[in-house]
Amino acid sequence: MDIKRRQFLKIAGLSTIAGLGAPAAFNLLLKGESSPVSFASSGAGAEVSHDAAPTGVRLGMVVDQRVFDANQGLAQKCITACHLVHNVPNFGNPKDEIKWIFGVPYEKAFPTMSHYHRDEHLHNSRFLVFCNHCDNPPCVRACPTKATFKRKDGIVAMDYHRCIGCRFCMAACPYGMRSFNWRDPRPFIDKATYNKEFPTRMRGVVEKCNFCVERLVKGLQPACVEACGSSGAMVFGDLNDSHSEISKVLKENFTIQRKASLGTLPSVFYIV
């Protein structure tokens, strides 16, 4: 049989296209739909509904801004208490700053809310912001090493041993609640107030609020809640327990969440 080069190339080309295209076409036609993307491996549930599953414990916080507005200086007490307990360094420089909890004006805390004809008192209010411990945390999904993860009780925790400092979680967090250690934090922690029970971090890891897990196991309240004392400015508890104090506060008051429309299901609520 005589076959010309031109014919051979034609046949070879068609066979290649058929060989590559056929399986893809079969998959599309036979299955009818592409498989849904699964996030199961990230530890974060893929649920995006605004009603989180009411099973198990889900720890959360209510911040009563009315009390903070009435009591100037209380917010600073909370910040100091938190940063002392967790050995948060003070670099004295906003570029390197590490923040677990801090105050921001209304428009920074709630950028998705309407700011037109805003309530008078909101102009001077500074809202305490910290990790929202989202029920659907985007940071957990972004972390390539599972250094940040969601615990069974809803706390989004971090294992600093595993953090490689890629800062994907910082990019993923829509609230900017994570800080990166650009420098060795140790020399910038006040030795006089150093908490010997809690580790520091090292250069090159990301850190954030941990809802005081180490205090909760001792039966204590988070440091910021404790700093508020009996003022009721911050209430901490189980959102899924209908008899808890936080549930009562949530039932009785109108609360807002930060960027709730993103579907991250924050566990921190604000009474404005």
Place this chain on the structure above:
Amino acid sequence: MYDGKLIIPGLIVFVALMTFPIWKNMGNAGPVPKLEKPKGVTKCVESVQYMRTSHMKVLDDWRDQVLREGNRTPVEVEGVKYDRSLMNGCMKCHTEKKKFCDECHTYTSVKPYCWDCHYVPKETF
């Protein structure tokens, strides 16, 4: 080979000099660190042999249990409770890092980075 009578002895001298540290210390691993037990305590959370070979595994397991599983129940040995923690557990008995950590780690040329974050008892940072 040209100049063989120069090159070959030269090579022998070179190899001998380069390997000098190896055969000088042949069969001698240096002074073995003297072990010292913490005072007032007789039992650790595991056997001596296990701790000697696998204390790093214990620490890793504790870390995962405490951080990920939220299990902070203390380990109880002969009625004494020990926190699952390096700073708040181990170092409560093994108080001196220089004696209990550094001596053997230096000897075996291991450089763990525990102390980048964890507090060193007694020593200042």
